[in-house]
Amino acid sequence: MVHNQKISQVFVVDQCFDRRTEICRSLINSDLVPQPLENLRELLGCWPQSGCILIGNGEEEAVAALKEAAAHEQVLPVFVLFDHQSIEAISDLIRMGAAGFVTWPSSGEGLARTLKALLSISEPHLAQMKDVGSARSRINSLSNREREVLRGISEGLSSKEIALQLGISYRTVEIHRGNMLGKVGAKNAIQAAKLAWKASGT
Structure with missing residues (x-):
């Protein structure tokens, strides 16, 4: 199960002191361990290896948290405190x-039960996000030119066509191609293209 001891920590990110305190108090009697934070910057200094994030600072902070979660190889599930967001905003956040x-106010038992249920049903989604995060981390290790070569490969271009498109020699493309395959751990161009597609979330 996802909500085992590995994911017992709940990082409660909310600039509203009273609400943050109440949420943390409501979780104390459950097997979830609340970690209160005023803003996302406090979390970025040392990205945790396990747990989940509960964001209560509005849509902008939620978007920032989702971007950070996607950028790390150690992906954490991000839950958003429902605060009368529009249907469009909710759709955007789900897409991200x-x-x-999570609705608030809620009883302590109700909040813990909701978080555990969400953690349980989000397991396949979290596994997919981890795969995407791992792919993005490997792509981020590439130089700009290596990314351009990978982009060409993903679009189905041959090395000669990539060379023409980038205005460089065929030999240079082959060198970048070899370096790129080594960095991302791909055995061939097809594996590298699949990795690029996964990193893009498609």
Whole structure:
């Protein structure tokens, strides 16, 4: 199960002191361990290896948290505190990877039960996000030119066509291609293209 001891920590990110305190108090009697944070910057200094994030600072902070979660190889599920967001905003956040929405105020038992249920049903989604995060981390290790070569490969171009498109020699493309395959750990161009597609979330 996802909500085992590995994911017992809940990082409660909310600039509203009273609400943050109440949420943390409501989780104390459950097997979830609340970690209160005023803003996302406090979390970025040392990205945790396990747990989940509960964001209560509005849509802008939720978007930032989702981007950070996607950028790390150690992906954490991000839950958003429902605060009368529009249907469009909710759809956007779900599309970006929000694992669920939590209503507040709620009883302590109700909040813990909701988070555990969301953690359970978000397991396949989280596994997919981890795959995407791992792919993005490998792509981020490439130089700009290596990314351009990979982009060409993903579009089905041959090395000669990539060379023409980038205005460089065929030999230079082959060198960048070899370096790129080594960095991302791909055995061939097809594996590299699949990795690029996965990193893009498609």
